[in-house]
Amino acid sequence: MADQSENGIGDLRITRRSFIKGCTMAAAALGLSETMIPRLVSAATSPQRPPVVWLHFQECTGCTESLLRASHPDIGRLILDLISLDYHETVMAAAGYQAEENLKNTIEKYDGKYICVVEGAIPTKDGGVYCKIGGRTAMDILAEVAPRSAAVIAIGSCASFGGLQAAAPNPTGAVGVRDLVRGKPIINIPGCPPNPISFLGTVLHYLTWKKLPVTDNLGRPLFAYGRKIHDHCERRAHFDEGRFVEQFGDEGHRQGYCLYKVGCKGPATFSNCPAVRFNDVDQWPVSAGHGCCGCTEPGFWDSMTPFEQRLPEVEVPLGKGTVTSAESVGRTVMGITAGAIGIHAAAGVVRRLAKGTAKKDEIREE
Numbered sequence: 001m002a003d004q005s006e007n008g009i010g011d012l013r014i015t016r017r018s019f020i021k022g023c024t025m026a027a028a029a030l031g032l033s034e035t036m037i038p039r040l041v042s043a044a045t046s047p048q049r050p051p052v053v054w055l056h057f058q059e060c061t062g063c064t065e066s067l068l069r070a071s072h073p074d075i076g077r078l079i080l081d082l083i084s085l086d087y088h089e090t091v092m093a094a095a096g097y098q099a100e101e102n103l104k105n106t107i108e109k110y111d112g113k114y115i116c117v118v119e120g121a122i123p124t125k126d127g128g129v130y131c132k133i134g135g136r137t138a139m140d141i142l143a144e145v146a147p148r149s150a151a152v153i154a155i156g157s158c159a160s161f162g163g164l165q166a167a168a169p170n171p172t173g174a175v176g177v178r179d180l181v182r183g184k185p186i187i188n189i190p191g192c193p194p195n196p197i198s199f200l201g202t203v204l205h206y207l208t209w210k211k212l213p214v215t216d217n218l219g220r221p222l223f224a225y226g227r228k229i230h231d232h233c234e235r236r237a238h239f240d241e242g243r244f245v246e247q248f249g250d251e252g253h254r255q256g257y258c259l260y261k262v263g264c265k266g267p268a269t270f271s272n273c274p275a276v277r278f279n280d281v282d283q284w285p286v287s288a289g290h291g292c293c294g295c296t297e298p299g300f301w302d303s304m305t306p307f308e309q310r311l312p313e314v315e316v317p318l319g320k321g322t323v324t325s326a327e328s329v330g331r332t333v334m335g336i337t338a339g340a341i342g343i344h345a346a347a348g349v350v351r352r353l354a355k356g357t358a359k360k361d362e363i364r365e366e
Contacts, residue, residue, distance in 0.1 A: 022078040029201045030223045043208040051114040054088040057138040058131050058165045059120030063156035064090050066193040075196040100134045116149035118177050121158040121165040125173030151185040160188035167301035187212045188219040192295035197276045198224040229292050230266035232274045242317040263308040264291025271296040
């Protein structure tokens with residue numbers, strides 16, 4: 001019976017086993033030892049739940065759907081127990097005038113204390129007319145809500161970097177949160193969608209230490225985006241030995257060989273997908289047989305497409321003894337895609353690569 005007891009926090013109620021498991025998974029994702037789990041649990045069970053205003057702009061709601069459908073543990077409910085979700089267009093019962101009143105009242109009541117979560121890109125062309133809610137543009141709503149928050153979390157690649165909406169020729173002038181908001185702590189949790197554990201870890205870190213986790217130059221938390229997918233992929237050994245899938249369905253594909261030749265963007269993509277995976281099925285795209293699309297990187301829709309074709313002019317290992325290092329491949333790939341990613345992102349990636357492996361390890365240990 002003890003395993004089925006409730007932890008008593010929040011209205012949705014999750015089992016204590018699920019609650020502890022969620023905190024343990026978040027601690028592992030954050031790179032914390034098991035001795036820190038009680039501290040996370042203590043922060044998570046505090047009756048002072050931070051109010052959250054969750055804004056939806058140009059997006060498919062996939063980030064929210066992925067979060068709410070996460071299971072074993074039920075991360076969606078766990079997060080809703082950790083925070084006080086005062087405004088969220090998808091899950092709240094209110095609509096129309098009542099919903100807008102909820103937003104207004106929350107901002108006024110918790111001025112400077114609430115967390116602003118943004119899902120979706122913000123269109124800026126033609127005065128932002130391509131996304132309106134309650135008669136106001138996304139630009140106007142963000143300009144009102146973000147400056148009065150304690151911190152801003154951009155969830156998903158759309159809110160982080162503009163996502164698919166920002167793909168060339170970007171007809172609506174879609175941008176990410178950091179392109180418009182200044183003077184506030186902002187953290188990006190990109191992905192299409194991102195792993196719910198990355199969001200949970202960020203929330204627990206904020207609740208425990210009253211600050212957002214350390215980020216890279218693109219505003220992504222290092223605990224989730226500090227390593228290239230290629231560096232901890234289960235197919236890496238095949239890459240090192242020059243064993244590749246030449247086309248989908250061939251013998252190499254059936255044997256689980258490296259997917260680089262059929263478009264995997266792992267050498268150019270920073271994310272924890274191979275380590276954390278998704279939900280309770282212990283899967284992610286590469287383990288299911290399709291290459292990484294690079295969806296956690298800025299401009300991925302332009303720089304990483306076609307998704308089933310490998311990036312050009314990259315030296316490919318031919319077999320044992322002729323292996324090109326992953327770091328070398330990563331440098332080459334990022335050099336090719338830098339123009340599509342954009343000056344800001346490219347400069348950061350080049351700085352990261354120039355520092356070398358030793359420096360990156362030192363930063364991540366901190």
